[in-house]
Amino acid sequence: MDKRIASAKRADKIATVIFCIIAAMFFLLLFGFAGYVIIRGIMSAKPSMFGFTGYDDIGNQLFNTIYLVFISLLVCVPIGVFAGIYLAMYAKPGRFTKFLRMCIETLSSLPSIVVGLFGYLVFLIVLGMDRSLLAGALSISIITLPLITTTTEDAIKGLPSGYLQGSLGMGATKWQSVYHVLLPACLPRIMTGVILAAGRGFGEAAALLYTAGSGSRLYWASTNIHSAVNPWNVMRPAETLSIQIWNLQVNGQNQDLANVSSAVLMVLVLAFSILANALSRHIQAKNAGQVSGGKKR
Amino acid sequence: MFKKEYAWRGIATIGGLIVIGLTLTIGVFLAYRGSATFFQFHHTLGEFLGSADWNPVDSAAGGGTVGALIFIVGSLVTCGLALLIATPLSLGAAVFMTQISPRIGEKFFRPVVQIFAGIPSVVYGWVGLSVLVPFMRVAFHQQVGQSILVAAIVLAVMIFPTITSMTADALTAVPKTNRDGAYGLGSTRWQTIYRVIIPAAKSGIITAIIMGLARAFGEALAVAMVIGQTTALPTSIFSTSKTITTEVAAQMGNAMEGGELKAALWTLSFLLFLISLFMIWLIHRVNAPKKED
Numbered sequence: 344m345d346k347r348i349a350s351a352k353r354a355d356k357i358a359t360v361i362f363c364i365i366a367a368m369f370f371l372l373l374f375g376f377a378g379y380v381i382i383r384g385i386m387s388a389k390p391s392m393f394g395f396t397g398y399d400d401i402g403n404q405l406f407n408t409i410y411l412v413f414i415s416l417l418v419c420v421p422i423g424v425f426a427g428i429y430l431a432m433y434a435k436p437g438r439f440t441k442f443l444r445m446c447i448e449t450l451s452s453l454p455s456i457v458v459g460l461f462g463y464l465v466f467l468i469v470l471g472m473d474r475s476l477l478a479g480a481l482s483i484s485i486i487t488l489p490l491i492t493t494t495t496e497d498a499i500k501g502l503p504s505g506y507l508q509g510s511l512g513m514g515a516t517k518w519q520s521v522y523h524v525l526l527p528a529c530l531p532r533i534m535t536g537v538i539l540a541a542g543r544g545f546g547e548a549a550a551l552l553y554t555a556g557s558g559s560r561l562y563w564a565s566t567n568i569h570s571a572v573n574p575w576n577v578m579r580p581a582e583t584l585s586i587q588i589w590n591l592q593v594n595g596q597n598q599d600l601a602n603v604s605s606a607v608l609m610v611l612v613l614a615f616s617i618l619a620n621a622l623s624r625h626i627q628a629k630n631a632g633q634v635s636g637g638k639k640r
Numbered sequence: 641m642f643k644k645e646y647a648w649r650g651i652a653t654i655g656g657l658i659v660i661g662l663t664l665t666i667g668v669f670l671a672y673r674g675s676a677t678f679f680q681f682h683h684t685l686g687e688f689l690g691s692a693d694w695n696p697v698d699s700a701a702g703g704g705t706v707g708a709l710i711f712i713v714g715s716l717v718t719c720g721l722a723l724l725i726a727t728p729l730s731l732g733a734a735v736f737m738t739q740i741s742p743r744i745g746e747k748f749f750r751p752v753v754q755i756f757a758g759i760p761s762v763v764y765g766w767v768g769l770s771v772l773v774p775f776m777r778v779a780f781h782q783q784v785g786q787s788i789l790v791a792a793i794v795l796a797v798m799i800f801p802t803i804t805s806m807t808a809d810a811l812t813a814v815p816k817t818n819r820d821g822a823y824g825l826g827s828t829r830w831q832t833i834y835r836v837i838i839p840a841a842k843s844g845i846i847t848a849i850i851m852g853l854a855r856a857f858g859e860a861l862a863v864a865m866v867i868g869q870t871t872a873l874p875t876s877i878f879s880t881s882k883t884i885t886t887e888v889a890a891q892m893g894n895a896m897e898g899g900e901l902k903a904a905l906w907t908l909s910f911l912l913f914l915i916s917l918f919m920i921w922l923i924h925r926v927n928a929p930k931k932e933d
C-alpha cells in the first residue's frame with residue numbers, strides 16, 4: 344500500500360515537471376518566433392524600404408493592406424451585424440434557423456484558398472472584373488462575415504435579460520429596443536469582433552492570390568479616380584503585405600525586403616489582436632464591476 | 641405605426657438570407673465547376689481519387705489523366721504529422737495553464753496563446769523557408785531542404801495556439817465538483833488529470849484537434865513555400881511532394897479557362913469544400929449528446 348502511494352506521488356511529480364517543461368517550451372517557441380521575426384526585420388531594414396515608390400519598398404503595400412481591409416469591413420460589418428441581430432432577436436427555433444447556423448459554420452471553416460477561388464470565379468470570370476482591390480476586399484469579407492455574425496449574436500445574447508425586458512416594458516418595439524438599448528450596450532463587444540476580423544484580414548494571403556493581383560505602383564498625386572495608379576481607385580490591382588511576401592518568395596530576389604515586410608505585418612496583426620484582447624478584458628472586468636466609474640450597480 | 645418595425649425586421653432577415661445565399665452559392669458553383677471533370681471530360685471518380693497519374697491537358701480537348709492521389713496523400717501525411725507533433729504539446733500546455741498553474745495561465749498564458757492564433761500563415765511559411773529549410777540542408781544533408789517534414793513542422797507551429805486555447809476552454813468547462821471529488825478520494829493531481837479531467841473533457845479536446853486539423857488542411861501558401869512542390873508520391877518524410885491546396889494555388893492562375901486542367905483543379909477545390917463539411921459533421925458527431933440507457 345505504501346509503495347503504491349509512493350509511486351503515485353512520484354508519477355505526480357514527474358508529470359508536473361513534464362507539464363512545466365512543455366509550458367516553458369511553448370513559451371520559448373512563441374516568443375522566440377515573434378522576437379525572431381521582428382528582430383530580423385529590424386536588422387534587414389533600410390530607410391529606403393519604407394518609401395512609397397513601389398520599387399523594393401513596402402509603403403504602397405502597407406497602404407493597400409489597410410485600404411483593402413477597410414473596404415472589406417465596410418461590406419461585411421453591416422451584413423454580419425444584421426444577420427447577428429436576426430439570429431439573436433428574430434429567429435424562431437426551426438429548420439431555417441438551424442440551416443442558417445450550419446451555413447455560418449460552413450463559411451467559417453472554409454479554407455481561405457477555396458474562398459479565394461470562389462471570388463476569382465464570381466468576380467473575375469462571371470462578373471468580368473479584373474484582378475482588383477474590390478474583388479480582394481469582397482473575398483476577405485466572405486472570410487470575416489461569420490466571425491462578425493457570431494460575435495454580434497453572442498454579444499446580444501450575453502446581455503442581461505433585463506435590458507430587453509425593461510425596454511419592452513416601457514412600450515418600445517423590438518427594433519426600438521435593439522437600436523436604442525441593446526446595440527449601444529454591446530457595441531464594445533462587437534468592436535472586439537471587428538478588430539479581430541481586421542487582424543485576420545491583414546494576414547490573409549491565399550484568398551487574395553487570384554483576386555487582388557499584384558500591382559504596387561501608385562501615383563500619389565493622381566486625381567483621376569479611374570486611373571490604375573490612383574491609390575483610391577478600388578478597381579486597380581493591389582498587392583498587400585502578405586501577397587508581397589509570397590511574391591518575393593516565388594521570385595526569391597530580395598530576402599531583406601521579405602524580412603521587413605514579415606516584421607511589419609506581424610507587428611500590425613499583433614497590435615490588433617492585443618487591442619482586441621485588452622478591450623474584451625476591459626469589458627469583462629466592467630461586467631464584473633471591477634472598473635471604477637461604472638454607475639450601474 | 642409598425643411600418644419601421646417590419647422594415648428593420650426585414651433588413652435583419654435579409655442579413656441572414658445573404659449568409660445562407662452566399663454559402664449555397666459557394667457550394668453550387670464549386671460543385672458545378674468541379675463536376676466538369678466527370679461529365680465533360682468523362683473521368684471516373686475512382687480514377688480521380690485512386691490513381692496517382694496526374695497529367696491533365698491544358699486544353700478543352702481533354703484526354704489527359706486526373707489521378708489526384710498524390711495530393712490527397714500529401715495533404716493527409718503532412719497534416720497527420722503536424723497533428724502528431726502539435727497535439728501532445730498543446731495538450732500539455734493546456735493542462736499546465738488550467739490545472740497546474742491557473743493563475744499564470746489565466747492572466748498571461750491564455751491571452752498570449754490567443755494572440756498568437758492570429759499570426760498570418762505567410763509569416764510562418766516565410767520563417768520556415770528562410771530558417772528551417774537551410775537548417776535541414778545542413779543538419780540532415782538534404783539537397784533541397786524542402787520536405788514534408790518541414791511542412792508538417794510549420795503547420796504544427798501554426799495550429800499549436802488553436803488547439804491549445806480550445807483544449808484549455810474544454811478543460812476549464814469540466815465541473816469543479818469532478819475535480820474536488822477526485823481529490824477528496826485521495827488522488828494526486830496527475831491521477832485527477834488523466835483519470836477524471838481529461839476523460840470528462842474528451843469531446844471538447846477532440847473538437848479542438850479537429851479544428852486544428854481543419855486549419856492545417858486548408859492552409860495553402862505556408863505549405864507551398866516549404867513542401868518543395870514535386871508531383872510525386874512521398875517516399876519518406878524527407879521527400880518533397882504536393883498537397884491539394886498547394887496544387888490548386890500554384891496551377892489555377894496558369895490553367896486555360898474551359899480546359900481539362902482547370903476542370904480538374906476545380907474538382908480539387910470542391911474536394912476541399914467537401915472535406916471541410918465533413919469536419920463540421922465530425923465535430924457535431926463528437927459533441928452530440930449521448931443517449932444514456
